[in-house]
Amino acid sequence: MRSLLLPAIATLGILQGCSSSPLSPTGDAVYYALQSDTTLRAWVDACEKVSADTRQAAYTARQNWWKRNGAFVESADFGLGYDIIHVSDERAETGARMAMALTWQVVETAENEVNDLLSSSGNRADLCKRVLDQYNNGERDLHGNSDVYDSLVSLQRRSEREGKDTSIKRAAIESKTGKVYGRSFYVVEKMAKRQGCAGAEVHLLKNAWPFEVYDARCPDDSYLLVRCEWGNCLVTD
Structure with a gap:
């Protein structure tokens, strides 16, 4: 998993202000969950265009994977947003731009991975079916990674406790600075x-x-x- 995380380590190191290590368990969990979800979406977008069969397989895989993993993905997004708030409380523009940079990195990595595999495959339909089956039957579920599972559970609990207060604080910062940034700007x-x-x-x-x-x-x-x-x-x- 480390090779996947390295492109975003610098950003996560700043965002994880409460940790002494840029490779903190929470940072790993946030990036891993967001990257996993975005990679699935990249497979879905690409495989929908291959054939009618892969289009249906893509829809089914996305629906079933999200039912099992959606709460973890939302919690990971909260984890990113929570730490951005602590940075942007003093430097709103800096925090927002780091969030945009990480979102861009996640999407860029996912797109490159999927495009490289499909372009080198002699049978795109077969590759799509094999990968989507893995998502559909749970082989790529987030709870299968023991390195990040405990951190994802902790993030989910934090989100339930602090999510509302974090949203209120984010709105107050945006009102104070007069600046509203979109996470997908670079994308x-x-x-x-x-x-x-x-x-x-x-x-x-x-x-x-x-x-x-x-x-x-x-x-x-x-x-x-x-x-x-x-x-x-x-x-x-």
Whole structure:
């Protein structure tokens, strides 16, 4: 698991202010849960386009995996947001930008992993089916990783105790600073560039994490409307 975590260690080291080690159990658990969820979503997005069979398998795998693991993913997101609040209480812009950077890193890693495996496969449909079956039958469930399970359980309990107070404090900081940042900002910038809209001016239209909506205005005065869920973004018509 360490090789997966290394790209985000610097960010998590800052966010985990209560820990003396950047490789803290909580930091590992947060990144592992968010990365696992985003990787599944990347597989779903890619495999939906392969065939009718893989599209149905993708839908089923996503639904069943989320039923078993969704509470852990939400708790991991709380863990990230909780530590961001402690940073952004004094430096709102710094904390928000670290959150955006980590979200971008999670999505970037997941996309690269899935694209590399599919591009090198001689049978994309078979690969999709094998991987989605693993998600569907529980082989990739978060509780299967003993290194992070206890931390995920602790995060879930913290979320239940402190989630409401954290949301109130975040709203107070946004009101005080007059600045509202979207976690998927960097993801949208990259997506706009892929769509031929390099140098886009990105504006957050709706900030209701895990759901966000952005307007990316291009240099030629055209624009893209981008909807995001848990950092996974799609350009809408």
